[in-house]
Amino acid sequence: MKNSRNSIALLLSFITSCAIGQTLEDLRAPSMPAATMIGSQVNEISRPRSLKALEASLLNNFMDSSNNFVIPDGYALEFNPFMLTKRRNFNYADYLEHKKENFYRNISISMASTNSFLVNDSVKTNGLGFGLRMILYNGQVDGAIKDKYLIAVGKSDSLMSVQADLTSFAQDYADSIGNNANLDDKMFKVFLLKKLNTVARLSEGNRSLMLNIIEDLPDSTNNENIADVVERYIEEGMRGPNLDHLTSLMKDAQTERYGFRAELNTAMGLSFPTNDFFHSYVPKYGAWINVSYRIPKRISKNTDVKFKNADKKATPFEFAGMLRIINVNREFVNSYQPIDSASFEPGFYFDAGLRFNVDYKKFSAGLEYIYRQNRSTETITVDGNEYSRTVLNDGYKFHLNLNYNIKDNIVLSYNIGKNYNLDGSQGDLISGFTLNLGFGDVKTRELLNQNPTR
Amino acid sequence: MSIYKDGKDKLEFTLKGSGKVYMSVDALNQSRTCVTCNSNNAQVFNGDPKKEIGNSNSINGKLVRFTGAGEKRTNDNVKFVHTISQDGGDSIEYVFPQDYTGEVAFEESDEMPSYMFYIKFS
Numbered sequence: 001m002k003n004s005r006n007s008i009a010l011l012l013s014f015i016t017s018c019a020i021g022q023t024l025e026d027l028r029a030p031s032m033p034a035a036t037m038i039g040s041q042v043n044e045i046s047r048p049r050s051l052k053a054l055e056a057s058l059l060n061n062f063m064d065s066s067n068n069f070v071i072p073d074g075y076a077l078e079f080n081p082f083m084l085t086k087r088r089n090f091n092y093a094d095y096l097e098h099k100k101e102n103f104y105r106n107i108s109i110s111m112a113s114t115n116s117f118l119v120n121d122s123v124k125t126n127g128l129g130f131g132l133r134m135i136l137y138n139g140q141v142d143g144a145i146k147d148k149y150l151i152a153v154g155k156s157d158s159l160m161s162v163q164a165d166l167t168s169f170a171q172d173y174a175d176s177i178g179n180n181a182n183l184d185d186k187m188f189k190v191f192l193l194k195k196l197n198t199v200a201r202l203s204e205g206n207r208s209l210m211l212n213i214i215e216d217l218p219d220s221t222n223n224e225n226i227a228d229v230v231e232r233y234i235e236e237g238m239r240g241p242n243l244d245h246l247t248s249l250m251k252d253a254q255t256e257r258y259g260f261r262a263e264l265n266t267a268m269g270l271s272f273p274t275n276d277f278f279h280s281y282v283p284k285y286g287a288w289i290n291v292s293y294r295i296p297k298r299i300s301k302n303t304d305v306k307f308k309n310a311d312k313k314a315t316p317f318e319f320a321g322m323l324r325i326i327n328v329n330r331e332f333v334n335s336y337q338p339i340d341s342a343s344f345e346p347g348f349y350f351d352a353g354l355r356f357n358v359d360y361k362k363f364s365a366g367l368e369y370i371y372r373q374n375r376s377t378e379t380i381t382v383d384g385n386e387y388s389r390t391v392l393n394d395g396y397k398f399h400l401n402l403n404y405n406i407k408d409n410i411v412l413s414y415n416i417g418k419n420y421n422l423d424g425s426q427g428d429l430i431s432g433f434t435l436n437l438g439f440g441d442v443k444t445r446e447l448l449n450q451n452p453t454r
Numbered sequence: 455m456s457i458y459k460d461g462k463d464k465l466e467f468t469l470k471g472s473g474k475v476y477m478s479v480d481a482l483n484q485s486r487t488c489v490t491c492n493s494n495n496a497q498v499f500n501g502d503p504k505k506e507i508g509n510s511n512s513i514n515g516k517l518v519r520f521t522g523a524g525e526k527r528t529n530d531n532v533k534f535v536h537t538i539s540q541d542g543g544d545s546i547e548y549v550f551p552q553d554y555t556g557e558v559a560f561e562e563s564d565e566m567p568s569y570m571f572y573i574k575f576s
Contacts, residue, residue, distance in 0.1 A: 088480050089481055089500050089501035091501075092527070156525065157486075157488070160486070160524075161497060161499075163568065164489060164490040164522060164523040165490050167457065168492050171492075171519065171521065201495075201496075227457060228457060231568045239566050250527070
């Protein structure tokens with residue numbers, strides 16, 4: 001009897017080791033739900049901005065030279081469907097407010113693949129991950145950035161209006177030269193000034209700006225080149241710097257937000273254990289919600305009416321919370337179970353976590369705690385009798401991370417963690433000070449620029 | 455950058471009756487443009503309601519120029535769809551840069567393309 005009990009215990013413990021490799025990922029708001037679901041370490045994320053680019057990315061990575069379907073290792077793709085549309089008359093200023101249209105505009109779809117999808121401690125297979133990310137609430141844009149952006153947009157519209165008008169007037173003058181061969185090279189200024197007086201719709205600001213431009217036109221302006229000179233003068237001297245400023249503010253408005261931010265993620269894995277496209281499993285699927293709060297700082301109200309929104313700004317301090325549920329496919333796990341008389345019921349994984357972030361100039365730090373609850377059931381039939389037991393896989397993970405950006409691609413970091421792999425007592429992490437040299441790597445600045453959502 | 459000037463004899467619009475003629479413009483891919491028409495110096499931004507550029511009598515037989523100042527605000531290519539229409543009559547579309555066939559080759563990297571196209575009304 002004692003031997004029989006020992007055998008059952010041994011077999012059950014073997015089943016446990018066959019349980020699907022389920023690790024706790026960082027609590028940091030995932031930009032790639034698909035990769036999170038299959039535990040893929042992605043080297044590079046493809047972010048196609050057109051349907052053609054999306055098609056090219058998929059075909060290049062999932063078809064081999066003989067046009068056979070292959071699953072690439074470490075491939076990841078994320079796109080925002082709205083950004084693939086024509087975006088007719090889309091105004092980015094919509095993202096500065098909470099408009100209902102922003103909900104579907106901010107949906108992003110991700111896809112990742114790996115050849116190292118962990119089934120258990122010793123078995124790996126291929127896997128595809130599909131994810132959907134929805135921003136439910138996107139915080140408030142830093143008031144000063146919002147004001148500066150709206151001012152830059154207004155200036156841009158004003159300059160475009162002035163350029164379209166003056167270039168048109170200058171072309172009128174150039175066209176009239178043929179009929180007035182006696183016009184000398186300076187008559188165009190008189191012509192333009194007269195033309196200004198015939199257009200009633202001009203605002204005082206635009207009229208004044210046009211007068212200044214006409215007065216300041218370079219000496220090299222003549223009857224032959226007036227339209228080109230006017231166009232170049234406005235474009236290079238005024239619109240160019242303003243457009244650079246505008247696009248820079250657009251990027252700031254994406255990241256410099258304060259208050260609550262909520263994000264819902266869903267993802268599923270797909271595995272082809274025999275490399276046959278028509279034989280697949282959904283090994284696991286899950287959903288999680290991240291809610292973060294970036295502390296705002298009240299600033300003294302600017303009396304300038306142009307800066308009406310600048311009463312609060314984002315601070316470097318952020319709190320985040322996460323709730324996650326993941327289901328592991330029983331059939332998939334048991335297909336890798338070598339003992340016919342045994343079965344494993346992995347159950348749901350419930351995770352809850354908290355994180356505190358500080359991101360100030362070149363220094364950043366994160367303190368994170370995640371708690372997991374899981375009840376799995378192991379069953380084995382011996383001599384016609386069924387034995388089962390419930391295994392408590394509860395656990396937690398603690399992680400402290402400190403970073404200092406020495407340069408754009410050189411980071412000095414310090415990490416300390418407890419239960420880093422969450423598979424029992426092992427897995428504590430103390431990396432001490434390490435120097436990460438990102439040779440040829442993606443820079444933070446580039447990642448921010450590539451953010452597909454707004 | 456130079457101004458992208460399209461041909462003067464490229465587009466024709468046959469007026470019908472005495473209905474007013476309008477222009478409007480749509481910008482795609484998050485771009486922005488402003489267009490001035492030299493028939494009456496009307497100006498329109500993308501997304502604005504259509505603006506009158508004259509009536510059948512005032513522009514019949516004339517070659518009308520449309521001058522645009524565009525802006526590319528993302529990495530996506532600019533695309534401006536201009537629609538000229540007549541009340542009770544026809545309409546015509548000019549898409550920049552797809553329909554552009556001028557001498558200076560269009561550069562997709564141009565962040566502030568200025569362009570001109572003409573329509574002969576008859």
